[in-house]
Each structure stands twice: as structure tokens, then as C-alpha cells.
Amino acid sequence: MKTHLIPALLLALSAALPATSEAWWNAEWTQRTRITLNTTDQGLATQEAASAVPVAVRLHSGNFDFASAKEDGSDLRVLAADDKTPLKFSLERFDSVNELAVLWVQLPSVLPGSDKNQFYVYAGNSKVAAGEASPAGGFDAALVSAFHFSDITKPGADHLGSPGREAGLVVVEPNGLLAASLKLEGRAVQLPVADKPLLDAAQLSLSVWVKLDDVASAKLLQWGGLQIAVQAGQLRASVGGSELRGGELTVGRWTQLGLRVGAGKAALLLDGAVVADAAASALPSLGSTLSLGDGARGLADELQISASARSNAWLAISAGAQGAQGKLLSAQREDAAAAEGESHGYMGILIKNLTADAWVVIVICGLMLLIAIWISVAKGLLMGRIDQANRAFLKRFRDATDNLLHLEQGGAHAESPLFRLYQAGVRELAKRKAGQDGAAPLSGASMDAVKASVDADYVRENARLNGGMVMLTIAISGGPFLGLLGTVVGVMITFAAIAQAGDVNVNAIAPGIASALLATVAGLGVAIPSLFSYNYLASRIKNTSSDMQIFIDEFITRAAELYGAR
Structure with missing residues (x-):
């Protein structure tokens, strides 16, 4: 095979690869x-858009590299889906030792019925000064x-309060819903809250997460004329003189x-869904x-009070983003090197999630494919020249x-x-002086010896x-097994x-498994063309x-007729 075919093959392989993009803030x-x-429907289905929604983002070793980030999280930045617009966020927790973090991000808009609501959390800038954070x-x-x-x-203690306020020490559980959670021990915990903004707006939206050891009877929240309680597992609420009942609480x-109040109506919600109004x-x-x-x-945990009657979509998204087992949010880690080679569509997702062992298998399969192509092209050209020379x-x-x-x-x-077989026969005949003047005719034993010599050369020619x-048989049988491994x-x-x-959500599992299957695809990609090539070349041989x-x-x-004994 001529050497100029190698660049042509490499060019053809590179042309087959998908185009790449280099989006990085x-x-x-x-x-x-x-x-x-x-x-x-595969996540948390919503029917209307929601604006200015705060979502809680959990970062852990599976979706964030704490080793490359600043110890205090001061290099964190949040960008919108366009990778250009900064988003407002605040850190609730950043523990680089245990590799856990929680940050709240305010999303300008969340579209309904879409899996394209995305934003990015950036980190890994050592040049950011300690304590320097985004607004x-x-x-x-x-x-x-x-x-x-x-x-x-x-x-065992936590200072409570909204910005500018503090309350007394209370007992907390370090590992709660998002980070630390308030321990409820039967006695009421008093929290200072300003009610003037609510009364001025004449609207209120209130939410709190609870995990109860007993749902027999308790006043979960009491604030003036507002109350949320549980009685025999059933949720109850009162807003002034209005009573609401609906939904059941589960132990553990x-x-x-x-609770939402506004426009002459009150609604009781459970996990973001209205259960009574x-x-x-x-x-x-x-x-x-x-x-x-x-x-x-x-x-x-996570008691939030707003001077606004939040929409159903807003409340559902807020609840889904905070829940530990929700399907709304998924997170996937990326790095700059991977993004430079990021391809359009699904192939880019597969490549970014390839593990080291899959890369090794794919590289080996790539080398096997190049060898198979080399042999197929070289052998095909050789068989063409042989056929032409044989006919002549x-x-x-x-x-x-x-x-x-x-x-x-x-x-x-x-x-x-x-x-070449003819030459081998002529050499044997020359040894026996066939065709020379005065030479005796060849006996049957001599002709058998000549044929045996030519047969030996036939075996060598066949090899x-x-x-x-x-190498093609190795690619055919070994490629799929290597890919499966x-x-x-x-x-x-x-x-x-x-x-x-x-x-444990499907969005965390699917990319890794899909990328692992890429190794099997690589093995089949070697075996299938090698199989076709082998069968074609074997038939010509x-x-x-x-x-x-x-x-x-x-x-x-003919030699026996011309030079053998009569």
C-alpha cells in the first residue's frame, strides 16, 4: 500500500467526526x-411559566469538583443558559472538606413543558481573592x-433570622433537608418576622418543610391569625375565620x-400542589x-415568607427544586477541556461522560479499525494486480x-x-535436462517429483x-468482546x-450508561466493516x-506430453 493513502484515510476518519463548539463563559x-x-412529564410537569423562582442547587462530589474550587466558594459564579448573563445567587452552605454545598439561584424565568431550562455554576478560578464573591x-x-x-x-446551635435579624440559639440537625435543619422537640420555637410588608401588600405566600416523627396532633405553625396544624395525620389550616382541610402527612x-392568601382567597398546599382552598x-x-x-x-427546614401570592407553577417549582428526591433538577459536571471538544447533539453528551476505561477500549478499537482498513485496502489492491498479472x-x-x-x-x-509456480516447475525440469538435446524422456517418478516441488510452492503462495x-479475524471476533468489556x-x-x-435520579444515571454503551458501539464499528471486507477478500483469494x-x-x-516417456 502506498504511503500517500495514510493521510487520506486519516482525513476521511476526521471528516466523519461531528463538528465541535467552544462555548465557555x-x-x-x-x-x-x-x-x-x-x-x-419526565420531570415535574408545569402548565405555565414562572418568573423569579429561587431554586436550591445541591453540589457534591458527583457533580462538582471541590478540589479545584476555592475553599470558601468565593469563585462560584452562576450564568444563565446563554452562558453570558450572570444570575443572582447566595450560598447557604459550602463545605469543601465534606464536599457538600447548597446555593440558592434566582431564575428569571422557567418555561413549562421543557427540558431546556438550564443554567451553569462555574468554579475553579484560583485568581479570585478569598472572600470575593459575586453579588x-x-x-x-x-x-x-x-x-x-x-x-x-x-x-448544636444556629443563629436564626432574615437579613439584619437574629434570634436565640436553637438545636439543629447538621444533615437535614438541604444542609442543617431545625430540631422540633415538642416546644414552640419563636422566630422574629416583620409583618408590615405583608399587611401593606395584603398578600402572603408561606412555605415550610417538615419531617415528623408523629402526626397525631401538633400546631406546626402559628402566626397571629394564621395557623397550620396536623390532626390524626390530616393537614389543617386557618386564615382568620376561614378553615382549610386537605392532604395527609406521612411519618418520617x-x-x-x-399557605397562600390573596385576592380574597386562601389556599393550602402540600408539596407544591393545592389540596384545599x-x-x-x-x-x-x-x-x-x-x-x-x-x-x-x-x-x-426552609421557612420562606413572601409578600406576594405566588402562582401554582412558582410554588410547584420551588418545592420540586428543594425536595431531596425530586425529578425536577439534574446536575452534570463539565470542565473546560471537555467543552473545547464538545460536539453538537447527543454525541457530545456521550463523549463528555466517557470513563477512562471506555476511552482505553475506544482507542484500542480505533487502532484495530485503522489496521483493518490498511489490510483491506492493501489486500484489495494486491488482489487486483494479481488477477491482471495472472490473466496476462x-x-x-x-x-x-x-x-x-x-x-x-x-x-x-x-x-x-x-x-512463480511456472518458474518452480521450469527449475525442476531444468535439473532433469528436460528439452535438451540428447536428454532421456522423463519417467513417471520424475514427473511426480516435479509436481511435488510445484505443490510445495503452491502452499507457500497460498500462505x-x-x-x-x-488481523481481520481478530477484529471480527475480538472487537465486540472488547467493546462489551x-x-x-x-x-x-x-x-x-x-x-x-x-x-439516584435518571438524569444522573442515563449519561454514564449511554456513554458506557459507546464502547460496545466502537467494538461493533470495528467488527462489521472487517467482516464484510474479510468475506470479500476471502472469496477473491x-x-x-x-x-x-x-x-x-x-x-x-503439458510437461509430461512434451518431455515424458511415451
Whole structure:
């Protein structure tokens, strides 16, 4: 095979690869995590758009590289789906030692029925000074108070309050819903909350997460004329003189409770869905202290109060983003090097999620494919030259009469196996002085010896024709098994990483498994063209081998007629 064919092959292979894009907000940030909100039926289905929604993003070792980020998270930046627009966010927790973080991101808009609601969390810029952070603002202006219960100042305690406020020390559970959670021990916890913005707006949206050890009876929340309670597992609420009942609480399960008042109506919500509503003439008197957890035992977290009647979609998305087992949010880690080679469509997702073992298998399969292509092209060209040379020599041989032993003169047939077999026969006849003046006719034993010598050369010619074909058989049989090995190991690694990270949603599993299957595709991509090529070349070699056998018989017969004993 000529050397100029190698660049042509490499050019053809590179042309077959997908086009690449190089979208990256800032080269000084070396990693990013892509967050996707799926509002289709496969995630959390919504029927209307929601604006200014705060979503809680959990970062862990499975979707974020804490080793490359600043210890205090000061290099975190959040960008919208266009990879250009900065989004407001705030950190609730950033623990680089245990590799856990929670940040609140305010999304300008979340579209319904879409899996393209995306944004990016960037990190990995060592040039950012310690303590230098992006302007905070994970919530909109309608938020009155948000209690995260995560600002731990000493073991077992948390300073509570909205910006500019503090309350007394209370007992917290370090590992709660998002980060730390408030422990409910039967006594009411008093929280300071300003009610003036709510009364001025005459609207209210309130939500709190609870995980109860007992659902027999408890006043979960009491704030002036507002109350949310549980009685025999059933959720109850009162707004002034309006009573609402609906929904059931389950022991030991995180559940979001919500209350919305505005436009003459009050609604009770459970996990973002309305379970009861009633007419409410006005927002009742509230006071400046909210009581939480009177008679309840368990955990409470993420109490948010807004001076706005949030829409159903807003409340559903907010609840889905905070829930630990929700299908709304998925996170996938990326880095700058991978993004430079990111391809359009699904192939880019597969390539970005390939594990090291899958890459090894794919590289080996690629080398096997190049070898198979090399052998197929070289052998195909060789068989073409052999066929042409055989036809030319066979015509001269059959046209010869008394000069049968002198066909080497007047023609070059170096590519012809038939010509080389002819040369082997002529050499044996020359040893026995066949055709020379005064030479005795050859006996039957002599002709058998000549045929045996030509047969030996036939075996060597046959081996030459089949040279390299074993590499095609290796590609055919070994490629699929090698690809299967890469897939099995890749799936094992994917499940091990998911088990370690604790992220069990399908969006975390699917990319890794799909990428692992790419190794099997690579193995089949080697085996299938190699199989076609092998069968084609084997048939041509078989035909040439048959021609050689026929020629040997024809040559020996003519030699016996001319030089054998009568």
C-alpha cells in the first residue's frame, strides 16, 4: 500500500467526526456544572411559566469538583443558559472538606413543558481573592424572610433570622433537608418576622418543610391569625375565620407545607400542589413573632415568607427544586477541556461522560479499525494486480507450443502467482535436462517429483495470499468482546459513582450508561466493516487459489506430453 493513502484515510476518519463548539463563559474558570430543570412529564410537569423562582442547587462530589474550587466558594459564579448573563445567587452552605454545598439561584424565568431550562455554576478560578464573591441575591424583592437554619456558630446551635435579624440559639440537625435543619422537640420555637410588608401588600405566600416523627396532633405553625396544624395525620389550616382541610402527612417523610392568601382567597398546599382552598376576606393580624413546631417532634427546614401570592407553577417549582428526591433538577459536571471538544447533539453528551476505561477500549478499537482498513485496502489492491498479472501470463502459457520452457523471456509477470509456480516447475525440469538435446524422456517418478516441488510452492503462495487476514479475524471476533468489556466496566463505575454521590435520579444515571454503551458501539464499528471486507477478500483469494491448482495440473500435463516417456 502506498504511503500517500495514510493521510487520506486519516482525513476521511476526521471528516466523519461531528463538528465541535467552544462555548465557555470565561477561560479563567476551569469547571462548570450544568443544572437542568425538566418541566416535562419526565420531570415535574408545569402548565405555565414562572418568573423569579429561587431554586436550591445541591453540589457534591458527583457533580462538582471541590478540589479545584476555592475553599470558601468565593469563585462560584452562576450564568444563565446563554452562558453570558450572570444570575443572582447566595450560598447557604459550602463545605469543601465534606464536599457538600447548597446555593440558592434566582431564575428569571422557567418555561413549562421543557427540558431546556438550564443554567451553569462555574468554579475553579484560583485568581479570585478569598472572600470575593459575586453579588448575592438568590431571592426576589417580594421575599420577607427566609430561615435556612444553616448558619451554625457552635455545635448544636444556629443563629436564626432574615437579613439584619437574629434570634436565640436553637438545636439543629447538621444533615437535614438541604444542609442543617431545625430540631422540633415538642416546644414552640419563636422566630422574629416583620409583618408590615405583608399587611401593606395584603398578600402572603408561606412555605415550610417538615419531617415528623408523629402526626397525631401538633400546631406546626402559628402566626397571629394564621395557623397550620396536623390532626390524626390530616393537614389543617386557618386564615382568620376561614378553615382549610386537605392532604395527609406521612411519618418520617420530608413534606413541604404551603399557605397562600390573596385576592380574597386562601389556599393550602402540600408539596407544591393545592389540596384545599377557601374564601378569605383579608389578611388577618399577624404580629412580629412566628411560632414553629408547638407539640411537634421531628425536623423543620426552609421557612420562606413572601409578600406576594405566588402562582401554582412558582410554588410547584420551588418545592420540586428543594425536595431531596425530586425529578425536577439534574446536575452534570463539565470542565473546560471537555467543552473545547464538545460536539453538537447527543454525541457530545456521550463523549463528555466517557470513563477512562471506555476511552482505553475506544482507542484500542480505533487502532484495530485503522489496521483493518490498511489490510483491506492493501489486500484489495494486491488482489487486483494479481488477477491482471495472472490473466496476462495464462494467455502466454496457453499460446505456447514448443517453447514452453522459455516463457520467462519477453514478458514480466512478477505479480503473478501462476508465473512463480511456472518458474518452480521450469527449475525442476531444468535439473532433469528436460528439452535438451540428447536428454532421456522423463519417467513417471520424475514427473511426480516435479509436481511435488510445484505443490510445495503452491502452499507457500497460498500462505502469502492469506497474509494479514488473521488481523481481520481478530477484529471480527475480538472487537465486540472488547467493546462489551468496556461497557460492563463503564456501567459498574457509573453505578459506583452514583452510589457514592447519593444522586439516584435518571438524569444522573442515563449519561454514564449511554456513554458506557459507546464502547460496545466502537467494538461493533470495528467488527462489521472487517467482516464484510474479510468475506470479500476471502472469496477473491479462494478464486486465485483455485486458479493455481488448475494451472499446476495443466502445467504438469503439458510437461509430461512434451518431455515424458511415451
